[in-house]
Amino acid sequence: MVSSHFTDESSIQILQGKTTFMRRKPNEKLIDDCVKKCVKHPLSIMIWSVINYKGTGRLYIVDGTMRQQQYLSVLETRFLPQVKEWFPNSEFILMHDSAPCHEAKSVSEWLKKSKIHVLDWPGNSPDMNPVENVWEALKKEISKDHIITNKKNLIEQLIKAWNSVTEIQQIVKNCIHSMPRGVPALIKVKGGFKKYSNFFLFFLFLIVFCFKIVFT
Numbered sequence: 001m002v003s004s005h006f007t008d009e010s011s012i013q014i015l016q017g018k019t020t021f022m023r024r025k026p027n028e029k030l031i032d033d034c035v036k037k038c039v040k041h042p043l044s045i046m047i048w049s050v051i052n053y054k055g056t057g058r059l060y061i062v063d064g065t066m067r068q069q070q071y072l073s074v075l076e077t078r079f080l081p082q083v084k085e086w087f088p089n090s091e092f093i094l095m096h097d098s099a100p101c102h103e104a105k106s107v108s109e110w111l112k113k114s115k116i117h118v119l120d121w122p123g124n125s126p127d128m129n130p131v132e133n134v135w136e137a138l139k140k141e142i143s144k145d146h147i148i149t150n151k152k153n154l155i156e157q158l159i160k161a162w163n164s165v166t167e168i169q170q171i172v173k174n175c176i177h178s179m180p181r182g183v184p185a186l187i188k189v190k191g192g193f194k195k196y197s198n199f200f201l202f203f204l205f206l207i208v209f210c211f212k213i214v215f216t
Contacts, residue, residue, distance in 0.1 A: 003083075005082075013042045043154065047061055048066065095129065
């Protein structure tokens with residue numbers, strides 16, 4: 001059995017600007033209750049994680065911007081332990097995109113030395129990673145909390161939501177399990193736009209890659 005693991009980074013902001021519509025009388029324009037306050041430069045942090053049909057993996061708070069050395073550390077201390085916990089005796093495929101830190105020579109050499117199969121990924125392509133939907137669900141969950149005002153609060157809420165919100169766990173499973181249903185539709189439109197086509201195109205790549213592993 002070959003298991004697949006989808007990874008990616010994402011930036012999360014607090015107090016980020018959102019369009020808000022409000023009804024008010026002409027003379028209420030400057031009343032505090034009728035004004036949405038914002039900040040010019042909202043706090044932003046980067047996070048990384050891995051998902052599988054079993055759910056969400058370890059959430060990692062990136063120190064600044066993800067560079068190759070930090071990414072190597074993440075693969076060694078976060079990714080591998082999680083995969084071995086999920087599938088102790090199984091071959092697996094790592095999916096990451098073509099970000100510079102992912103494509104760095106030191107990272108490629110480590111992956112080859114560790115005998116980790118990496119899914120071929122085009123340098124310029126639509127984003128087909130199902131984890132993107134999970135990031136969106138996480139951001140919506142965090143935006144429900146209006147108490148978050150600093151980095152510490154944000155990290156605490158992120159970890160809590162990532163590990164305990166049932167809806168996020170279900171979205172992970174739904175996104176991955178929905179992939180096989182769209183392969184015929186994707187082929188029909190020749191890789192064009194289709195509902196959930198990003199997931200289906202990824203699944204098609206996955207089938208080809210697994211075929212290569214089994215028969216080479």
